[in-house]
Amino acid sequence: MTQNEVNWPAALRATDSGEQTAAVNALREILQNGLRIALNGRSDVSGAHLEDFAQESLLRVLDRLDQFQGRSKFTTWAQAIALNVAFTELRRKRWQDVSLDALMADGAHLAEPAMIAEDVLGADEDRTRLVAALRNAIENDLTPKQRAAILGELRELPFDQIVALLGTSRSAGYKMLHDARRALKQRLHEAGITSADIQNAFS
């Protein structure tokens, strides 16, 4: 029987402890092999890390078995969870020393004219108008935390790290960012800048 022919949810829930143990071990191996392929070449990932990620992923998958709806192969669904576990941890380690104060301070500078480099504007009048409206909206329509969150994204700070720094949950953090983007977009529209203008400005 191939891995795709296994009824994974049933096997992982099996009351026969031998069958369940075999399924758990097989899935752990599949997840670890996948992680090895995905993270191959990274200097910050050792064999021990792969084992830890696979074990943590396995627990996460078992915890979420009820959420598997069969719209993809089970192993693809489980690999997606494993990658989320591994990358979240790797990003946390990379950014663990960034402080909220630094992020908030940087966010406060976002609206300052001096903070947008001269070569952003060029000679394009439409782009100049858009950036002026954007700067005004950032200054007047966003909260300090929204500004900090947007700057965190621009700095490629992991979203998990941003929400941790802002002391909020992942879903509340996403809503905060989404509300910020919608507010900025609305303000640009009110300034007569269309969606097409926005999409074309830096294309």
Next chain:
Amino acid sequence: MNKMEQRLTREQVGSIVKMLGLTTDREFNCSECLQHVSEFAECQLANQSVGEVISKVEQHLAMCPECREEYEALMKILKAGQ
């Protein structure tokens, strides 16, 4: 960090503008994306069109570098298994 390092570059301002261009009233968050990304990845691998729900995965991936990084890693695994 000094002022020069804090100054937003053309790429960063462009990135804000691009994010606004992609912003819609109803979007998947990262958790919803994770729940559906395996189906999206298999459709992409099979070169199949995606439905309305799964198209929201594509929109989220365009907005979210972390989810995009994980999706690209998933595709790497799936392609290795072909």
